[in-house]
Amino acid sequence: MYLSTAASRTAASRSWRSHVRTAVLASVLPFTLATASAQDGPQLNLPRVELNAGMHRIDAQVAQAPQERQTGLMHRQNMPLHEGMLFVFEQPATQCFWMKNTLLPLSTAFVADDGTIVNLADMQPQTLDSHCSTKPVRYVLEMNQGWFAHKDIKAGFKLSGAPFKR
Template identity: 70%
Template sequence: MKKISVLAAALLAFASFAQEPQMNLPRVKLRAGMHVIDAQVAASPEQRMTGLMHRKEMPQHEGMLFVFEYAAQQCFWMKDTLLPLSIAFVAEDGTIVNVDEMKPQTLDSHCSHKPVRYVLEMNKGWFAKKGVKAGQKLTGAPFQAK
């Protein structure tokens, strides 16, 4: 019985930890034309899995850049994400492949139209308000030729 209590306590501790938003990820400055984005970088599988879940707010000039090891079709959903978000699927050279709008706390799948290495999430409507569309390039350290 004691083993079950210890296991239950561990699961509760993990569940409460999992409810905390990621706030201290590394950051990178990106540009979309004249617009500067302060993006947190989610590079590990755990960081990408948590993403912007459990956040209640995000400043308008901030976002999260998801970095994958190689280009592939990427799909995102918003199960435990409280904020409505816009998502840009971005090729290795910084070219935006497609942009989509995502409703909070849904299981709707939002996928890249072709393989991408990066995904950028911003507050809902950010790309439309700034006139940033598919075919345009983001600039910044992640997109520079290697």
């Protein structure tokens, strides 16, 4: 659209900015509200899946929906030794995690579709340090810090369970 006068260009510019501002707010507001509600308290009632790391059984909560993944293990005061949380993403990508509002020290396994651990990371409570997968993955398993090391589980180890069967 071509505008011939400065006044009409200014009015059109204001109108355009108003539409852009409205569109930005409309797209950001749901995320902001989801962020606020996602951090209200710990998630204790997510579905569970049994995983195995060799002879070791893992009872993992499954965080699959975006809000469940966003909240993760935030606000948890404790977690039994054989429990963890499995984050499931729609497709493989570089996954990065931090520990905002997370009270427990955790070890994280970035896991390929076939259950192979790509890399591990130890994460300190309530920090904003980013810990990322070294390759694209769909699964991330968080356990109490040291769980993998105590069981001598390293990158290349293969986990088993329903999510990894194809």
